[in-house]
Amino acid sequence: MRVLITGCNGQVGCSLTEQLAKDTNTTVLALDRDYLDITNLDAVHAAVVEFKPSIIINAAAHTAVDKAEEEVELSYAINRDGPKYLAQAAQDVGAAILHISTDYVFEGNKVGEYVESDTTNPQGVYGESKLAGEVAVAQACDKHIILRTAWVFGENGNNFVKTMLRLGTTRDALNVVGDQFGGPTYAGDIANALIQIANRITQGDAIEYGVYHFSGLPHVSWYEFAETIFDIAIEKGVLKKRPSLSNIKTEQYPTPAKRPSNSCLNTDKITSVFAIEASDWKVALNNIQAYTG
Template identity: 75%
Template sequence: MRVLITGCYGQVGSCLTQQLANNVNIAVCALDREHLDITDQDAVNAAVAQFEPSIIINAAAHTAVDKAEEEIDLSYAINRDGPKYLAEAAQSVGAAILHISTDYVFEGNKEGEYVETDTTSPQGIYGESKLAGEIAVVEACEKHIILRTAWVFGENGNNFVKTMLRLGENRDSLSIVGDQFGGPTYAGDIANVLIKIASLIAQGDTVEYGVYHYSGLPHVSWFEFADAIFDIAVEQGFLDKKPSLTSIVTDQYPTPAKRPSNSRLSTEKISQAFSVEESNWLVALEKIKGYMA
């Protein structure tokens, strides 16, 4: 198996690179944006032609949700055009492409969990550009897996866990949104699932290409997630004391981009298709030392 990874220094990309590093049976070409600008079609074609991957995993994205409202062209270049070029290049060499997407493609107000066939209706530029990327990948490459996820956290990059730990060191009290719900998802678990799917494809197993959801359980609010983060941080001695937490509603914390009130994703389809378990974010938080670095 020959795997080309884009966005290799991001939350998921770094986990992918680390998990694949010691496998002698897998050739890996891990590239960050300095070494491959996925918005440059000629550069993408050249990289793919030179490495000749059997699998392309696109972990590159413009994920700054609020900045996306102003950086519209950049958002579409990275989240739509880049995936399109990668998918076209994958098709040209007979490779499969695994592309990471987001819960933001939905309106975010459904009762219950979102399934893969639910109607998409993004509420901001980030979600719109990511949905455009999904469509581009599907149209450009026959062998495609779209993996929608939510509330990603890990040892690398910026995320909610790191933000809470940083604030907890300096603040005695914090107000956290309590009326938005989702499934925190450990980046290392996303990487593990992508590698499993890639391996099945490379082995020639019958794979149902298409869109899948993968995120963590149990579903919680941001307030409940923060509460668990601080409990574990104090328990493991990384914070001296837990700040006082107050649950607030979304309207009390206005942001340039609208956030979904419901980011719950059903993982039933991916569990049945690939025999994978949902991400247990409570277990992942036990590695909290890694997020403190």
């Protein structure tokens, strides 16, 4: 298997690179934006033609949700045009593309979990540009897997777990939003899911290409997520004192971009088709010492 990874320094990209490096049967080309600007059509084409991957995994994205409201052109360049160019190049060399997307493609007001076939209706530039990327990938490459995920955290990069642990050492009290719900998802589990799918493709199995949801269980609010983080941090000795938490409403914490109140993704399809279970984020937090660096 020859795998080209873009966005290799991001949360999922780092995990992908680390996990695939252990596979002696896989040749990996892991690139960040300093080595491959995915918004440059010629650069993407040249890199893919030279490396000749069997699998392209696009982990690159403009994920600054609030900044996206101002950086509209940049958001679409990275989240729509880049994936389109990668998918076109994959099609040209006969490769499959695995592309990471987001819960933000939905409006976020459904009662219950979102399934893959639910109507999309993004509420901000980030979600709109990511949805445009999904459409572009699906149109450009026959062999595509679009993996929607949510609330990503891991040992690398910036995320909610690291923020809570950092604030927990400097503040006695914290306000955390309690009326937005979703599934925290460990980056290492996302990487593992993508690798399992890549292996199935490489083995020549009959693949049901298309859109899949992969995120964590159980679904919780940000407030409940924070509570669990601090419970484990105290238990593992990462924090000596637990900050006092206040459960606040979304309107008490205004942001430039609207957040979905419901980010709960149903993961039954990926379990049924690929036997991949939802991410168990509480298990991932047992290694909480790794999030303090």
